Amino acid sequence: xxxxxxxxxxxxxxxxxxxxxxxxxxxxxxxxxxxxxxxxxxxxxxxxxxxxxxxxxxxxxxxxxxxxxxxxxxxxxxxxxxxxxxxxxxxxxxxxxxxxxxxxxxxxxxxxxxxxxxxxxxxxxxxxxxxxxxxxxxxxxxxxxxxxxxxxxxxxxxxxxxxxxxxxxxxxxxxxxxxxxxxxxxxxxxxxxxxxxxxxxxxxxxxxxxxxxxxxxxxxxxxxxxxxxxxxxxxxxxxxxxxxxxxxxxxxxx
Ligand code: TMP
Ligand code: ASP
Numbered sequence: 001x002x003x004x005x006x007x008x009x010x011x012x013x014x015x016x017x018x019x020x021x022x023x024x025x026x027x028x029x030x031x032x033x034x035x036x037x038x039x040x041x042x043x044x045x046x047x048x049x050x051x052x053x054x055x056x057x058x059x060x061x062x063x064x065x066x067x068x069x070x071x072x073x074x075x076x077x078x079x080x081x082x083x084x085x086x087x088x089x090x091x092x093x094x095x096x097x098x099x100x101x102x103x104x105x106x107x108x109x110x111x112x113x114x115x116x117x118x119x120x121x122x123x124x125x126x127x128x129x130x131x132x133x134x135x136x137x138x139x140x141x142x143x144x145x146x147x148x149x150x151x152x153x154x155x156x157x158x159x160x161x162x163x164x165x166x167x168x169x170x171x172x173x174x175x176x177x178x179x180x181x182x183x184x185x186x187x188x189x190x191x192x193x194x195x196x197x198x199x200x201x202x203x204x205x206x207x208x209x210x211x212x213x214x215x216x217x218x219x220x221x222x223x224x225x226x227x228x229x230x231x232x233x234x235x236x237x238x239x240x241x242x243x244x245x246x247x248x249x250x251x252x253x254x
Contacts, residue, residue, distance in 0.1 A: 024051055025064070025211055031094070036198065037085065040093045042068070046211070048230040050142055055229055057237040061091040063244050064209040069093060070247045071179070071208045078175045080168070082204035083195065098195025098205050101157055102137040103146075105165055107173045108189040112214050113227075130173050132166050137193070164202055165194055172204065180215060183246035185224060188214035210240050 017029035017039055024047045029039040042061035047054050065087065072084035083095040108115060111125040115133070134151060135143045152159050172192060180187045190213040193206040206212075210225040217224055223231075224239040 025061075026207070036097050038095055038097045039088060040095055040207075042091045042093070042207075046226070046229050046236070048226065050139060053230070055236075057240075060237065060240065063237075063240050064207065064211065065091045065093055067209045067240075067244050067247060068207040070244075071176070072204075074179050075172060075175055075204065080171050080175060080204065081201075095205070096197055096203060098197050098203055100137075100193055100195040100205060101161065101165070103151065103156060103165065104135040104137055104143060104191050104193060105169045106133045106135065106189060106191045107131070107169050108133070109173070109177065110186070110188040110214075110216075112188050130170060132169050134162075134165075135191075161202065168194065168202070168204065172208075176208070176213075179247075181218070183243075183250050184218045185243070185246070186216045186218050188216055190214070210243055215243060 017031060019027055020030050020038065021028040025043055025045060027041040027043065029041065031037050031039050042065040044056045044058060044060040045054065046056055046060060069084065069087050072082045075082055076084070083098055085094040085096065088094050108127060108131040110123075111119070111121055111127060112123040115131070116123045116125075134146050134148075136146045136150075136156060137143055146154075146156065148162060151157050151162055157165070169192060173187070173190075176190065177187050190208065192204060192208060192212070194202055195205040196202055213225055214227060215224040216222065222239070223233060224243055226236075228234065228236045228239055
């Protein structure tokens with residue numbers, strides 16, 4: 001399957017949608033007559049290290065759309081709202097239109113990746129409590145780490161927003177730890193983004209998929225996320241598919 005168009009028999013009205021933005025893994029379209037909503041199309045492309053490394057696999061967008069939707073539904077069921085409205089076609093998702101806060105909010109339960117490197121410690125160390133970190137979303141600066149004071153003084157977000165972001169990120173972490181544990185996966189860390197609706201509501205936005213989480217198989221320790229691509233471990237598509245398969249098998253999800 002190639003990057004199939006968003007227009008499917010179930011969504012004929014999207015034939016005339018306009019592209020608002022194209023990111024590394026998604027396209028965002030406006031929806032005629034629905035000014036407060038957008039349509040996200042999940043692409044098959046896969047990038048790492050600020051798009052210095054590029055790849056793709058067939059149906060990646062379809063798999064990630066399904067994973068993201070199941071996770072958003074579980075979060076909603078546990079009282080954490082997001083921009084998710086409904087799935088459209090095989091790789092589309094209707095969502096609330098939000099203005100993205102330019103912060104990548106990372107939560108770590110187990111030390112890995114950039115923070116393991118920065119601290120000069122081994123990956124795999126369980127942290128005393130979840131660690132929340134903020135990175136300034138600016139490709140040309142390579143998304144640098146920013147402190148709470150830097151966020152406020154450089155007016156990336158207000159102090160109260162920062163408090164809300166931390167609280168929401170930790171709530172999301174609690175729900176996701178449980179969810180993944182129930183399907184035999186350890187949630188090592190993840191990145192989320194938030195946005196505000198025109199009415200001012202702060203919502204979880206973007207996506208939660210194996211692209212932006214570290215997921216380790218509880219039994220074997222195998223990596224089931226984008227590190228397979230970043231680190232050339234192979235089998236990226238099988239592991240993404242396996243995450244979806246387990247989420248679907250778990251049931252209890254709408
Ligand atoms: P890091 O260890 O490279 O800082 O990544 C922490 C988590 O955030 C990991 O689950 C991958 C995710 N992440 C993104 O989704 N996008 C990014 O641009 C980066 C750097 C990390
Ligand atoms: N998501 C970033 C990129 O697409 C970095 C990463 O995940 O490694 O380049």
